[in-house]
Structures are given as structure tokens and as C-alpha cells.
Amino acid sequence: MKGRIHSFESMGCADGPGVRFIAFLQGCPLRCAYCHNPDTWECKGDNLFSAREIVEKALRYRSYFGEQGGITLSGGEPLAQSKFLIEVLKECKKEGLHTAIDTSCSAGEADWAEVLSYTDLVIADLKFATEEAYQAHCGGSLQKVLHFLEMAEQAGVPLWIRHVVVPGLTDNDLPEILRLATQFSNLQRLELLPFRKLCKAKYENLGIPFPLNDTPECDFALIEQLKEQIPNQYR
Numbered sequence: 001m002k003g004r005i006h007s008f009e010s011m012g013c014a015d016g017p018g019v020r021f022i023a024f025l026q027g028c029p030l031r032c033a034y035c036h037n038p039d040t041w042e043c044k045g046d047n048l049f050s051a052r053e054i055v056e057k058a059l060r061y062r063s064y065f066g067e068q069g070g071i072t073l074s075g076g077e078p079l080a081q082s083k084f085l086i087e088v089l090k091e092c093k094k095e096g097l098h099t100a101i102d103t104s105c106s107a108g109e110a111d112w113a114e115v116l117s118y119t120d121l122v123i124a125d126l127k128f129a130t131e132e133a134y135q136a137h138c139g140g141s142l143q144k145v146l147h148f149l150e151m152a153e154q155a156g157v158p159l160w161i162r163h164v165v166v167p168g169l170t171d172n173d174l175p176e177i178l179r180l181a182t183q184f185s186n187l188q189r190l191e192l193l194p195f196r197k198l199c200k201a202k203y204e205n206l207g208i209p210f211p212l213n214d215t216p217e218c219d220f221a222l223i224e225q226l227k228e229q230i231p232n233q234y235r
């Protein structure tokens with residue numbers, strides 16, 4: 001089996017612990033208003049790799065991974081190619097690589113249990129605080145996300161939650177996001193990411209209107225201010 005890959009990052013430091021090889025898988029069922037990778041939405045293209053080929057690439061950087069690093073499967077939405085994701089994760093485990101998935105928890109439901117059995121860390125988005133906002137601003141379901149997180153908790157897989165702070169859209173969500181996230185005993189970290197508009201050129205090139213064109217970016221001072229609400233153990 002081959003998977004459709006958007007791109008690779010050889011030594012990432014922002015998507016999981018330590019230094020990591022990151023594979024961005026093509027395809028995503030959601031359409032988040034603030035998405036900065038609209039070029040990953042469609043599961044198409046000729047950038048095809050087998051699971052073994054991806055792991056061979058990652059292994060070239062193994063000496064940089066240290067005790068904490070490893071491989072992160074991101075997207076797009078890695079669960080959108082769940083069967084292929086399982087193959088990659090299995091190959092990683094054969095090599096003793098630490099595995100993380102960076103996911104919106106919104107695809108591949110039938111394969112969630114098997115995916116989680118080969119995953120060492122779930123990095124999950126909690127995008128909005130209500131079901132209505134999920135449906136309105138990304139076309140997803142909060143209940144589905146929470147179901148995936150319950151399964152990750154039951155499987156004993158450590159959890160990092162991410163929340164993008166968008167002025168006027170999600171900047172008041174943190175208390176509820178905190179309430180939702182801290183119900184999971186496997187939660188290790190809650191990260192706030194500032195909304196940015198560097199992606200505007202991608203939307204223009206693709207001929208897709210950028211829904212948040214008129215929304216201001218989130219400044220780092222607001223992130224620092226909001227972080228004060230997060231208990232130290234999750235920072």
C-alpha cells in the first residue's frame with residue numbers, strides 16, 4: 001500500500017517532544033476557517049510513498065532524536081488515510097521509534113483502536129468549545145473528537161491538546177476548552193497557538209476564498225495572557 005504525502009520535515013521541534021521527523025499526509029475531511037494548509041485538503045497528487053519508505057527516511061535522522069524525539073504523522077488529517085497510517089506506525093514500532101499523531105480526530109473511526117495501539121502520543125486539536133461552533137467553523141463534530149480522546153485515554157496514550165486562538169472567534173473559549181481537556185487523565189500538555197495569516201497566498205493560489213481574511217492575527221501578548229489560565233502542570 002502507498003500513501004499520499006504532502007511533504008516531510010526532517011527535524012521538527014514543534015510537533016511533539018524532542019527532535020522529530022514529520023510526515024504530512026495528504027487529505028482532510030474538515031474545512032477549518034483558520035486552516036493554514038488548504039493545499040492538504042484533497043487526497044490527491046503523485047507524491048506516493050510506502051510505509052517502509054517513510055520510515056527509512058525518518059531513520060536517517062535517528063541520531064538527532066535523542067531520548068524524546070521520533071516521528072510525527074501529521075496532515076492534513078493523518079486519520080483520513082487510516083489504513084496507511086497503521087502501516088507506517090507499525091513500521092515505526094518495529095524500529096523502536098517514538099510515534100506521535102497530530103490529528104483533528106475527525107476521520108478513520110473504524111481504525112481508531114488499532115491506530116492508538118501503535119501510537120505513543122496523541123497531539124489533538126480542540127478547535128472550538130461547542131458542537132455548534134465545530135459544525136459552523138470547520139464542519140466537524142466536537143462529540144466525535146471527545147469520543148476519540150476517550151479512546152486515547154482508555155488506551156493509555158499520553159495526550160497533548162492544541163487550541164488555536166482566533167481573535168473574535170475562539171479567544172473566549174479557553175475556560176471551556178480547559179474544562180473539556182482536563183477531564184482526560186492522560187492529558188500532559190495544553191498548547192495555545194496564535195492565529196496567523198501567512199497562508200493567504202496559498203488560498204489565493206488555489207482560488208479559494210480565505211474565510212478569515214478580515215480577522216486580525218492573534219498577538220503573542222494575548223497568548224501569554226491566556227496561558228496564565230492554564231494550570232502549570234499542563235504548560
Ligand code: SF4
Pocket residue numbers: 028029030031032034035036037038040075076077104138
Ligand atoms: S483539520 Fe487541519 S488540515 Fe484539516 S482543515 Fe482543519 S486545520 Fe486544515
